[in-house]
Amino acid sequence: xxxxxxxxxxxxxxxLLRRQLKLVTAESCTGGGVAQVLTSLAGSSAWFERGFVTxxxxxxxxxxxxxxxxxxxxxAVSLExxxxxxxxxxxxxxxxxxxxxxxxxGPAGGTTxxxxxxxxxxxxxxxxxxxxxxxxxxxNRAGIREQAVAHALQGLLxxxxxAGVAEE
Numbered sequence: 001x002x003x004x005x006x007x008x009x010x011x012x013x014x015x016l017l018r019r020q021l022k023l024v025t026a027e028s029c030t031g032g033g034v035a036q037v038l039t040s041l042a043g044s045s046a047w048f049e050r051g052f053v054t055x056x057x058x059x060x061x062x063x064x065x066x067x068x069x070x071x072x073x074x075x076a077v078s079l080e081x082x083x084x085x086x087x088x089x090x091x092x093x094x095x096x097x098x099x100x101x102x103x104x105x106g107p108a109g110g111t112t113x114x115x116x117x118x119x120x121x122x123x124x125x126x127x128x129x130x131x132x133x134x135x136x137x138x139x140n141r142a143g144i145r146e147q148a149v150a151h152a153l154q155g156l157l158x159x160x161x162x163a164g165v166a167e168e
Contacts, residue, residue, distance in 0.1 A: 008153035015160040016047035024095030029103035064088030086122035
C-alpha cells in the first residue's frame with residue numbers, strides 16, 4: 001500500500017499545484033499520518049499549508065472551532081463533526097482545500113453502532129464544495145489507520161478531479 005499512497009500523494013500534489021491551491025488537514029484517528037505522507041514528497045511546501053492533529057474533543061473545539069454540542073449530540077466520530085473539522089481547518093488556516101478524518105482505530109472504543117474501523121472523512125474545496133463519507137475498515141489498528149490515510153487521499157484526488165472538470 002505504500003507505493004499506492006506515494007502515487008496518490010504525487011497526483012494530489014499535481015492537482016493542487018495546477019490550481020494553485022493550498023491544502024490543510026485535520027486529523028484525529030490517523031494522528032497526523034496524512035500530513036506525514038504528504039510532506040514526505042519534496043517540494044510539498046508549495047501546496048501543503050498545515051496540518052492539525054486534533055485527537056481529543058477539546059482540541060477539536062479549541063483548534064478547529066467544533067461546537068461542543070455537535071460532539072455531544074453526534075459523537076466525535078460522525079459526519080457532522082468531521083465536516084465541522086474540515087470547515088474549521090479552512091477557517092483557521094490559509095488553505096483553500098481541506099480534508100478531515102475522525103474514527104475508531106481500535107483495538108478498543110467501538111460500539112454496536114460504531115464498531116472499531118469506523119472512520120469518517122470530509123473534503124472541502126473553497127468552503128463550498130463539501131463531500132463526506134463514512135467507511136468501516138477491517139484490520140488491526142495500524143491497518144485501519146493506513147487504509148484511512150489511503151482513502152483520505154483517494155477522496156481528495158476525486159474531489160479535486162471533479163472540481164477540475166467542473167471548472168473547465
